[in-house]
Amino acid sequence: MAEAGAPDSDLPERIAREHLRLAQRQIGRMPLSNVLTDVFLCWLVFRLGFSVPALLWFAALFAVQVGRWRHVLRTQKLPISDPQAALHWLSAYLLLIGVLRAVMLPLLFTHPVQVEHFMLTTVYLGLIAGTGASVGGQMRSFFAYVALVGGGLATVWALQGSADGLWIGALIIGLITVLAGGLRDQSRGLQQLVKLALDNEHLAASLRVARDDAEAASLSKTRFFAAASHDLRQPLHALSINATTLELLASRQADPLIKELSNSINRALSQSNGLLDSLLEISKLDAQAVKPNLQTVDLADLLSGVREEFAALAAHKGLQMRLVLPTPPPLATSDPLLLRRILTNLVGNAVKFTTTGGVTLSARYLDPHLTPADAVPQLLIAVIDSGRGIAVDQQVRVFEEFYQIENTARDRNLGLGLGLAIVQRTASLLGAPLRLTSTAGSGTVVELQLPVSAAAARLQDSPLAADAVQADMLPGLRVLVVDDELEIQLSMQALLTQLGCDVRCADGQAQALLLVEAGFQAQVLLIDHRLRNERGSDVIAALQARLGPVPAVLVTGDTEPALLHAARAAGHRVVHKPVQGQVLARLLQELASEGAPPA
Numbered sequence: 001m002a003e004a005g006a007p008d009s010d011l012p013e014r015i016a017r018e019h020l021r022l023a024q025r026q027i028g029r030m031p032l033s034n035v036l037t038d039v040f041l042c043w044l045v046f047r048l049g050f051s052v053p054a055l056l057w058f059a060a061l062f063a064v065q066v067g068r069w070r071h072v073l074r075t076q077k078l079p080i081s082d083p084q085a086a087l088h089w090l091s092a093y094l095l096l097i098g099v100l101r102a103v104m105l106p107l108l109f110t111h112p113v114q115v116e117h118f119m120l121t122t123v124y125l126g127l128i129a130g131t132g133a134s135v136g137g138q139m140r141s142f143f144a145y146v147a148l149v150g151g152g153l154a155t156v157w158a159l160q161g162s163a164d165g166l167w168i169g170a171l172i173i174g175l176i177t178v179l180a181g182g183l184r185d186q187s188r189g190l191q192q193l194v195k196l197a198l199d200n201e202h203l204a205a206s207l208r209v210a211r212d213d214a215e216a217a218s219l220s221k222t223r224f225f226a227a228a229s230h231d232l233r234q235p236l237h238a239l240s241i242n243a244t245t246l247e248l249l250a251s252r253q254a255d256p257l258i259k260e261l262s263n264s265i266n267r268a269l270s271q272s273n274g275l276l277d278s279l280l281e282i283s284k285l286d287a288q289a290v291k292p293n294l295q296t297v298d299l300a301d302l303l304s305g306v307r308e309e310f311a312a313l314a315a316h317k318g319l320q321m322r323l324v325l326p327t328p329p330p331l332a333t334s335d336p337l338l339l340r341r342i343l344t345n346l347v348g349n350a351v352k353f354t355t356t357g358g359v360t361l362s363a364r365y366l367d368p369h370l371t372p373a374d375a376v377p378q379l380l381i382a383v384i385d386s387g388r389g390i391a392v393d394q395q396v397r398v399f400e401e402f403y404q405i406e407n408t409a410r411d412r413n414l415g416l417g418l419g420l421a422i423v424q425r426t427a428s429l430l431g432a433p434l435r436l437t438s439t440a441g442s443g444t445v446v447e448l449q450l451p452v453s454a455a456a457a458r459l460q461d462s463p464l465a466a467d468a469v470q471a472d473m474l475p476g477l478r479v480l481v482v483d484d485e486l487e488i489q490l491s492m493q494a495l496l497t498q499l500g501c502d503v504r505c506a507d508g509q510a511q512a513l514l515l516v517e518a519g520f521q522a523q524v525l526l527i528d529h530r531l532r533n534e535r536g537s538d539v540i541a542a543l544q545a546r547l548g549p550v551p552a553v554l555v556t557g558d559t560e561p562a563l564l565h566a567a568r569a570a571g572h573r574v575v576h577k578p579v580q581g582q583v584l585a586r587l588l589q590e591l592a593s594e595g596a597p598p599a
Helices: 011-029 031-047 051-077 083-103 115-134 139-158 163-253 256-286 299-316 336-352 419-430 486-498 509-517 536-547 561-569 581-593
Strands: 295-298 320-324 331-334 358-365 378-385 434-438 444-451 478-482 502-506 524-528 552-556 573-576
Touching: 031 051, 031 115, 051 083, 083 139, 115 139, 115 163, 139 163, 163 256, 163 486, 163 581, 295 299, 295 336, 299 320, 299 336, 299 358, 299 378, 331 336, 331 444, 336 358, 336 378, 336 419, 336 444, 419 434, 478 486, 478 509, 478 536, 486 502, 486 581, 502 509, 509 536, 524 536, 524 581, 536 552, 552 581, 573 581
Parallel strands: 320 358, 478 502, 478 524, 524 552, 552 573
Antiparallel strands: 295 331, 358 378, 378 444, 434 444
16 A cells, blocks of 8 residues: 655656646736836836837847747647756746846946836836746746846946935845745745645545455455355255245145144244345345335335234234324335335344334324325335334444344344344335434334335235245146256255146256257246356257247346346346245246246
8 A cells, every 4th residue: 555655756746847837827827918018118218218229128028038938838738748847948038038137227227317217126026026926936946037137126226326226225135035035935835735735645546545455355245245145045945945845745645743844944944044145135235136126015015014024023022013004005116025124124123122112113104294196205114112222322333234232242043233234225225215213221213215106096916915835836837947956956846846847857058958859848947047067048048049938037046246137138037046935936827827838
């Protein structure tokens, strides 16, 4: 990482460039005023009787002024590789102008002092003062010019031998001293400003490096989780499929022991999935692998479902679980799955950390006088508890990953500390402002703001409703499964057979193509993304080239955005491991109802 201090090798050049920039700006503004000043001085010399010297003197001054001005224009238009050399040229022009202005003084003061001498002195003093601005803080150039013009002017006045001449000479020297002090301070201030600017640039560069390192580390973490999620989910994926198969077998045999065993496996699997999903959800959100599906959401149904989910736990703890809804019944625009995930996290936390009183889940219109018929009304969903509250200094930190106020021992039974981090990211994804207010010992209120849906009627069917899986619900549906793990193949074979499907399994593209050539006309392709030396999307393309536009489901544990975007752009369905058997069954049922190719 670069040091904040500016290297000595950079500073002189930067100061020289700044001096040059200031000099260019000042000289560029002065060409007309310089010419008019020289015309006025030439007229004064004329009045003193030196007509020919006046014309020659003006011509020389005009030529030098034009040369300096053209040099400034040239340096402004072209990139300057050596600012010191450009400054030296400007100094040389200024020195030549000083010589020309000083050379006339002895000649002019051979005449007795007249009003023209006082006028010339006034103009020369103005020129000296203006030179301090045009040299851009260069002390040597200023002193050289002032020594010629100011020193010459003070000398010729002092040589007049009168008290007035001596006083005027002394005042000229005093004025030059004051101007020199001001210019010196200006030059030092300029150097300090340049050094400070250079220090800031190096500091900003250091901060950019640190930021890039942090972003690279975060991206590396996200890629690691996205890649590792496939391997982490594989055993859970197989277990989930087998658990659903066991449930179907239990329903066929009416064996309560097998059914209880199936339920126990499902409960354990649900807990494992919850922990894994919480860990990987951050990765998916950071990888932008989650895309909200905005639609009209019946908040009455959704909030009632969330309340029912926690009602038993709240009752067990002696808490009241209240639901408060406005009139008319609220319809919001949001993603129902993501919104439910936010609310279950918030209500779960509220129930967990509340020991007396209760938890209220409410929805209300932001303006009580607004209804869905009004233009862009807003809804406010609130989760209110009477728990222990959160101290002010902890209220921001609770949204950090892995941060838990009262779990320093990292007891995993108390969770991973990812719930509120997921809530905040998901709310941001939905564009829903999130606000937490709490006082230690007085409970907590978390509010989420959503736009009211433009729909005119309530939804008749909740998008979250899920039909139970039944045996033989997919009679005769031909499914080709491609997965390179035998355990997954066996699990899929068992489940799909129980659902009534005609199933064939392959471990890769070559074997799948052999099944097709042998006459198996699949109606749905169920392909794993990460195969040995193959990609699932390539296998789908090869099979669809033989079978036609057969619906395809890409099964993956990865959350890499490029993969998901490419799969969806190709028209494939994407499901993430571990896939629940019920979800897979409903997806296959949906594909079959959309018109899978006939036999």
